[in-house]
Amino acid sequence: MIAVLDKVEQNFKKVGISCVQGNACAPYAVICHGDFWNNNILYKLDSNQCAESAKFVDFQIARYAAPVLDLIHYTFTCTEKTFRDAHLNELLDIYYKCLAKHICLFALDPTKIYPEQIFKQQLCRYGIFGLCMAAFSIPFFISNSNELVDLDEVCEAISVISAPEDSTTQNANNSVPSSSKDSANKSEENNEKNRALINDYYLLTPRSEPIFKRRMTGVVCDILKYDMADYVLNL
Structure with a gap:
């Protein structure tokens, strides 16, 4: 864990830039949202107050990058480790199956457009982006307005x-x-x-600092758990 954090600190700019270079992962690159977290999703609720559809807002930093980038960003900034331990593999499976289904709606072959093997490889390669974004974003998410x-x-x-x-x-x-x-x-x-x-x-206060440390410890643990650290450790 310390080795990962040291490498990220020493190469933060290099790691961040390398993760958002779409040309480097072409032809498996798309236009990503760029700031994908809870507050940029609007939900339509049914009569039982359950979400029946969702719309995304705030595309001002959209970018050409790997398809997994928004998924990684959301996963490590908007979920807790206990949730990821219980559901992440299931959610990744659901995500890819839904994506493949929608690719088929355009009479295209998902095994050619975005093979599952490439999806898994990109999760490992670009997972470190989730750690970078978590370090930057979580302090805002856990702070009260008067603490910022x-x-x-x-x-x-x-x-x-x-x-x-x-x-x-x-x-x-x-x-x-x-x-x-x-x-x-x-x-x-x-x-x-x-x-x-x-x-x-x-950004942190005596109230928010322990929360930040707990959340970030969970992120680093999962970066290692899901084999997402090799890129940064090899720098």
Whole structure:
């Protein structure tokens, strides 16, 4: 478990980008939702308050990627380990059978369009994406609204810090007019404030941190249990 977490931490950007590259898994790639979790599903209820149909919303980060990506995202961010232990294999089987049935409705052969073997291979290859998304998303899902920081403010600070230095800042210590030096000094002061904001940025609270640790421990256990760790361990 520690080896998996260390590898993900060391290669987080590389792992994330590699998982969303549709061309790498073509011809078995599709347009994925990109942000598939509970709050982006609208259910129509029958008279008994049971769901009879569902619609998806919020496609603003849709992407061309492996078909399993949305499934993996939902599985590891929106379910608990106890649920996965009891039902995951059954749900994966139901998922593929329903998908194959719908492929047949278009007079296509699912064994050619998306063979079950490829489906299982992709689950193993891209399962690590579920760990990455869980680490990012679960803190939001388990937090109360009054516990969350101002993400717009944090994102703005990251954007400013990440921006290339302009010529004024680069020449701050050279022979430039005092107004330019003042501007550069002010810019550096703002950067210090932004760095402090980013360093203090922490989503978890004493209430939510134990929940997060329990959920993430379950995710890492299942990444190993379902043979989804080989890609990251071989980096």
